[in-house]
Amino acid sequence: MNTLIQYMKRNYKLVLATLVLSLGLFAFTTALKPKGDPEKDKMLLELLTFVIERGHYDPAVIDDQFSKGIYKDYIEALDPSKRFFIQSDIDEFAKYETQLDDQIKNKDLSFFNLTYERLMKRIDESKSFYKDILAQPFDYSVKEEFNTDYEKLPYAKNATELKDKWRKQIKLSTLSSLTDKLKMQEDLKNGIKPEEKSKEKTTEKKAEEKPEAPKSFEQLEKETRESSLKSLNEYFDFIGDLDQNDWFSVYVNAIATRFDPHTNYFPPDEKERFDVSMSGKLEGIGARLQKKNDYTEISELISGGPAWRGKELEAGDIIIKVAQGNAEPVEVVGMHLDDVVKKIKGPKGTEVRLTVKKVDGTIKIISIIRDIVEIEETYAKSSVVEKNGIKYGIIYLPKFYIDFENNDSRDAGKDVAIEVDRLKKEGVQGIIMDLRDNGGGSLKTVVDIAGLFIEDGPVVQIKSAGRKQEVLYDRDKKIQWDGPLVVMQNSFSASASEIFAAAIQDYRRGIVIGSKQSYGKGTVQNVIDLNQFVRGSSVGDLGALKTTTQKFYRINGGSTQLEGVSSDVAIPDRYAYLKMGERDIDNAMPWDKIEPAQFKFWDKQNNFDVAIDKSKRRVLENPKFKLIDENAQWIDQRNKENVYSLNIDQFKAEQKAIEEKSKKYKSIADYKNSLAFSSLAEEKELMKTDASLKEKRERWHESLSKDIYVEEAINILDDLQPKTLDKKEVKIKKDKLVKS
Structure with a gap:
């Protein structure tokens, strides 16, 4: 028991499991030997309960x-x-x-x-x-x-x-x-x-x-x-x-x-794959997959990867068949996830064709040329956009990354600080932190990044079983950015990204916009090697256990567990009505509350509430957002329709009706916001010699120019600007002074 506690003290902060890893509940390994080993199986059961009962935050x-x-x-x-x-x-x-x-x-x-x-x-x-x-x-x-x-x-x-x-x-x-x-x-x-x-x-x-x-x-x-x-x-x-x-x-x-949805057993081979995934280098099409009953679903596209560049595959798509180039497609319904992954993976430059069922029910064949997805695409990046003669900056952060073992490696806290400095040199008057699809990462980097936008003070509270809460502070009084700030999130923003959004919201430091609420994962996991408890054993590798060891809380005392972070301005999205959050898992840990930390509200943004009200009115009156909400309701309805006719004429009629209905929502994907995004000076220099980087940024900027949510974030930054009175308003003010 002492060994376990010491191990956890040393390593609890190394892993805050991301949404992508937490959603997959069951995993197989490749064959180890022809028959099972009863003694090994019994030992595994004993170790499992021993480690969880002593290490879990609140063991059932x-x-x-x-x-x-x-x-x-x-x-x-x-x-x-x-x-x-x-x-x-x-x-x-x-x-x-x-x-x-x-x-x-x-x-x-x-x-x-x-x-x-x-x-x-x-x-x-x-x-x-x-x-x-x-x-x-x-x-x-x-x-x-x-x-x-x-x-x-x-x-x-x-x-x-x-x-x-x-x-x-x-x-x-x-x-x-x-x-x-x-x-x-x-x-x-x-x-x-x-x-x-x-x-x-x-x-x-x-x-x-x-x-x-x-x-x-x-x-x-x-x-x-x-x-x-x-x-x-x-x-x-x-x-x-x-x-x-x-x-x-x-x-x-x-x-x-x-015990909870994020406590998982990793067999030896699965633990190896987990370690590889933590290195950040992916190969294939650049998509994360998850099992849903008998189906394989796209859970995330990796920025910069072939699937992301192709713009045809998206989260929520169901993979029905996989074909190698022009070969006959192989049906993968009912196939194990690992086997589906093996079929989709392949050497760089080769073609894979996926037959997918889109979230709206239509069937589409998508061709993708495999490539290596470099870790660079999981790092922070920024862009500049101009509106009404004012420059604004957007920082996209896909995860709160850090390598505790290597001080010379990339660190999200340091990288975002660099991006903020570069944006300041560009003369921006407002910054957007884009945390959409950010599945989490290190709490240390959350504290570091939040500290760039506040003077000093608490950022997050952590509670371990049987202990008083611990408060993690930003102790540096330096404020790297004190101007208007907007945080973008969606229903896939989880864990550490929720803590950042919650801290900014609690301080009233910036305005949080996006999905009605974020994912709702307020727990910390630790990966424990089970072999350490049975040294000298002859049963072979026992794998590892990822278990929930702590819960974290907002500085106002509330948990992000289940409830997530509610956006200050909730904007419709196509997944709004689907059950995809922590709150939809039957054995998720409960929401609770602890004592709030001592902190002071940010008081340098006078038109904060006005900007929120203006944005809510714009969203309510915008016909495109109304169409997005209607589409979301239709997708939810389609998701509940599970009965299919096996009569060819009726089946054709049903599919044609779906295709006709989906045409109504085609304009959503064709939307263009007419804003021009560009790279920062340092990046422009790199692009002169790096064609790949140039292509990646051009594609990112193109997607931003079609992003209605980014457009609304920029509108909010515009509303947060210090108000400049026009001539008419100046005259009215002068008249009032004369009368007084």
């Missing part, structure tokens, strides 16, 4: 209620689409629903062994289902439908009913592909050319391409079945490669994540 009681949570999460993780287990299996498993707490304490593996063996049996039986189904053409004239709301659907009563569920699921997939092929062929008949598969292709390659001859309905139908068969064969091959250790990791994570 391991009782019957806790057992029910594990049971639910674990069964869902094993079979999220309910296409393996039947109701009799669930009835048998349910006997253990309130016994798992006792099994954990007694290192009893009987429930895991039962579910693992049954799952292997059901997977083996399912192999014959899809092969039989795909051996014959589908009859798309039959009027039937399929519900994809797996969470609410019952399990199949028997093997016959389960096979029919497989049939409908596969039929929906092939129907989607078939209608795409038919539409493409119809477009070619009408002289409508398909979009270029890749802007990167050479002229020679384009010259080699020949238009395909029209195919019959029967040929296209057969192609979709062959493609689906290939995808499912690969899926089952992948499952066959998983061993008992992989599935045991799922069980262990079902236990770990019941």
